[in-house]
Amino acid sequence: MEELHVTPTVARQFLITKLLPHCSDALQTLTTLEAVQLDPVAVVERNHHLVFMNRNETYHTDDYGQLLQQKLAFEHFANAACLLPMEDYPLLKGVRERIRTRWQEEQAQYSDAMREVVTLLANEGPKPSQAFFSDRKVVGGWDHPTKATTKETTHALRILFECGEIQVSGRTGSTRHFALTEEQIPAALQHEAERISSHEADRLLLEKYMRAYRLIDPRDARFGWQKFSAAKRKQVVHDKWKNHELVKVVIEGASRDYYVLEEDAEELVHTKLTNERVMFLPPLDPLLWSRSRVEDLFGMTYRWEIYVPKAKRRYGPYTMPVLVDDQLIGRIDPWLDREKRVLHVRSFEGVAQQPRVRIALHAFAERLGAQDIHVRES
Numbered sequence: 001m002e003e004l005h006v007t008p009t010v011a012r013q014f015l016i017t018k019l020l021p022h023c024s025d026a027l028q029t030l031t032t033l034e035a036v037q038l039d040p041v042a043v044v045e046r047n048h049h050l051v052f053m054n055r056n057e058t059y060h061t062d063d064y065g066q067l068l069q070q071k072l073a074f075e076h077f078a079n080a081a082c083l084l085p086m087e088d089y090p091l092l093k094g095v096r097e098r099i100r101t102r103w104q105e106e107q108a109q110y111s112d113a114m115r116e117v118v119t120l121l122a123n124e125g126p127k128p129s130q131a132f133f134s135d136r137k138v139v140g141g142w143d144h145p146t147k148a149t150t151k152e153t154t155h156a157l158r159i160l161f162e163c164g165e166i167q168v169s170g171r172t173g174s175t176r177h178f179a180l181t182e183e184q185i186p187a188a189l190q191h192e193a194e195r196i197s198s199h200e201a202d203r204l205l206l207e208k209y210m211r212a213y214r215l216i217d218p219r220d221a222r223f224g225w226q227k228f229s230a231a232k233r234k235q236v237v238h239d240k241w242k243n244h245e246l247v248k249v250v251i252e253g254a255s256r257d258y259y260v261l262e263e264d265a266e267e268l269v270h271t272k273l274t275n276e277r278v279m280f281l282p283p284l285d286p287l288l289w290s291r292s293r294v295e296d297l298f299g300m301t302y303r304w305e306i307y308v309p310k311a312k313r314r315y316g317p318y319t320m321p322v323l324v325d326d327q328l329i330g331r332i333d334p335w336l337d338r339e340k341r342v343l344h345v346r347s348f349e350g351v352a353q354q355p356r357v358r359i360a361l362h363a364f365a366e367r368l369g370a371q372d373i374h375v376r377e378s
Contacts, residue, residue: 002241003248004265011215011251011258012297013326014271018214018264019287020279020323021055026063027072027085029055034212035082037284038075040174041306043318043335044343045368048083050282053367068170071186075168078205078225079212079289089185090193091208093201094226096164103159110138113156118165118180126169126179132157202226206236215249215297216259217290254296273326278360280320280332288321298328315348322351329354332361333378336368343370348378 023029029052030036039047045061052059064083067073073083076092077099084092100107107114117132132153140150140158157178160166169179182190193201206224210216217223218237219230228236237259240246246259249268260268281288283304288294294302298321306317316333323329330351335344343365351357352375365373 002244003250004260004269005250005252006268007252008254008297008299009326010268010271011249013273014264014268015215015287015293015297016273016323016326017267017271020277022275023056025056026052026059026067029059030067030073030083031085033286034208035078035084035286037079037286037289038081038083039284041318042174043306044282044320045336046174047282047284050280051285054279054281054285065170065172068168071184074185076164077162078209079222079286080284086186086189088208089189090196091201091205092164093193093196094198094205097198098227100163103163106155106159107163110152110156110159113152114160114165117153117156117160117178121166121178121180121183125183126177128172128175128177129154129157130175210246210261212286213289214260214264215293216246216261217256217293218259219256219292220290222289251296255292256296258293276325277323278356279323280334280360280364281323281328282320283318287323294321294328300328302328302331316346322357324354324356329357336370338369341369341371343368343373345373345375346378347375350377352377 019033021032023032033051036048036051041047044050048064049061052063067083068075072086074086074089075081075083077095078084113134120132121127134152136152137148138150138152138155139145139148140155143149157166161168161178165181166178167181167184168176169184170177205226209224213220216237218233220233223233224236237246241248241259245262247262247265249258249260251258283306288302291302294300300321302321305313305315305319315331318335319331319333321328321331330349332348332351333346337344345352345361347353352361361373361375
């Protein structure tokens with residue numbers, strides 16, 4: 001099979017089936033999705049928790065920390081900063097090597113601070129980020145190049161983590177706990193990461209990316225999670241299509257062609273949603289990773305406006321698309337008043353007035369710990 005022609009309805013129902021499954025627990029959710037993107041913004045709740053909540057009815061925010069503490073998952077960079085199943089640790093070998101190369105100069109510059117971090121972790125075990133303190137300020141994180149406002153130890157933690165020398169071993173709210181890699185990553189996976197070549201790891205990571213996206217766009221700048229050039233992306237997809245690993249998908253009315261794994265081709269054609277659902281999708285939900293795909297399949301132009309100047313925002317800082325069955329019917333802009341336990345919702349195009357949406361909003365508020373909802377139409 002070399003090419004499929006499908007309607008947007010067929011394509012989006014396939015994508016929803018693959019990316020919004022009903023899962024029994026957090027680990028099943030993570031392994032099914034391949035990766036869950038992290039973000040610290042908690043206007044409503046942090047993105048990763050919302051992703052898990054939409055797929056697991058019993059999920060609690062503490063479950064995330066349990067995945068780390070039980071060494072079932074680890075954090076690193078895939079679609080950006082992500083939580084990944086622990087078994088995938090060897091696949092990030094090439095990513096870690098490329099990051100080490102980028103940090104080479106600063107590794108030498110901050111070697112003393114990095115050594116202090118490693119020594120403390122070796123002697124005393126896992127520690128929260130606050131356990132590392134320095135009076136010296138350096139340029140790091142989101143600092144302006146001319147303003148040094150980041151603690152040197154904070155910068156050292158970042159370098160060590162991104163280079164794979166230490167791992168996130170737990171989280172308390174937004175606070176990360178760190179441990180040495182040799183203590184946090186199971187020995188068998190450390191050995192496998194040493195044995196596997198970077199080339200093989202990158203090949204397996206590309207396959208993982210394709211399973212995570214399911215409907216693949218060769219023009220995606222994050223293609224393969226390896227910073228391929230446009231020419232390289234095109235060549236890789238062509239080769240996989242020629243080798244019958246990918247099937248071309250032409251979606252009626254879409255602005256571009258997509259590809260699907262050969263093993264998913266039959267399911268794409270025959271998928272039909274059987275479960276009704278109403279969901280509020282966080283900005284970094286896997287279903288929304290490709291904004292152009294959202295436009296092609298759902299007819300919605302979606303932009304996360306949290307980094308847009310307030311005066312230029314059209315919808316709000318944490319706008320969430322509303323999925324009803326297989327349609328994105330509109331959007332809401334919620335924020336949670338934790339002190340008063342009220343979920344405030346700005347609703348657009350009368351979305352919140354729809355009976356099923358109102359019922360889902362009450363369930364959503366309850367999961368967030370809110371006791372009341374204030375809805376304002378825009």
